[in-house]
Amino acid sequence: MIIETIVTTVNQRGEANFAPMGVTLGDGEMLIRPYMDSATYRNLLATGAAVVNVTDNARLFAEGAISSPQFPAFPADMVRGLVLKDACSYYECSVIEADAASERANFRCRIVKKGILREFIGFNRAKNAIIEAAILATRVRFIGVENILQEYRRLSEIVKKTGGEEEIRAMQYLQDYVERQRP
Numbered sequence: 674m675i676i677e678t679i680v681t682t683v684n685q686r687g688e689a690n691f692a693p694m695g696v697t698l699g700d701g702e703m704l705i706r707p708y709m710d711s712a713t714y715r716n717l718l719a720t721g722a723a724v725v726n727v728t729d730n731a732r733l734f735a736e737g738a739i740s741s742p743q744f745p746a747f748p749a750d751m752v753r754g755l756v757l758k759d760a761c762s763y764y765e766c767s768v769i770e771a772d773a774a775s776e777r778a779n780f781r782c783r784i785v786k787k788g789i790l791r792e793f794i795g796f797n798r799a800k801n802a803i804i805e806a807a808i809l810a811t812r813v814r815f816i817g818v819e820n821i822l823q824e825y826r827r828l829s830e831i832v833k834k835t836g837g838e839e840e841i842r843a844m845q846y847l848q849d850y851v852e853r854q855r856p
């Protein structure tokens with residue numbers, strides 16, 4: 674099963690990168706599959722390390738998908754990387770195998786530390802809708818602006834019905850971004 678997370682990596686100069694990534698959690702291992710044009714890919718190759726953060730803060734998915742934000746974070750214990758302050762739990766990961774033979778690379782990692790920062794509050798349709806909307810925003814080139822905006826109308830209804838202020842703002846942020854991509 675794929676879990677949607679925020680993956681933190683650092684480059685050779687120690688600059689942090691935060692990116693939403695769907696990862697596969699296995700027995701003591703984590704599989705991270707970044708596209709080769711992503712900073713996450715470059716950093717994983719350069720440092721062999723990442724922190725996989727599990728969070729219910731949907732805003733971080735919206736912002737991380739379409740910009741290069743710096744979220745509040747603190748240094749990881751066992752790997753070169755940063756733990757997201759708003760993570761519910763996190764996994765410090767060390768690469769054991771890198772397969773970069775296709776457009777989407779496979780980084781098999783060993784989990785060297787697991788940490789828990791706060792309770793996971795629970796599932797919510799608005800947060801789920803924002804994660805869907807964030808993925809769509811990263812695919813404007815393939816799906817097209819109008820198709821995405823049509824899907825956003827449905828997702829916005831869910832966010833308005835079941836979300837709070839923060840979710841409504843995150844949805845609006847994504848919508849504004851997609852509208853700016855109109856040719």
Ligand SMILES: Cc1cc2nc3c(=O)[nH]c(=O)nc-3n(C[C@H](O)[C@H](O)[C@H](O)COP(=O)(O)O)c2cc1C
Nearest residue numbers: 677692693694695706707708711712713738807808
């Ligand atoms: C929920 C979610 C899951 C994603 N999963 C992946 C993934 O597994 N691999 C990937 O390359 N991009 C994935 N993306 C898209 C990246 O987050 C996006 O392209 C980002 O800009 C890449 O970031 P980077 O260049 O900072 O590494 C996902 C986006 C979202 C919203």
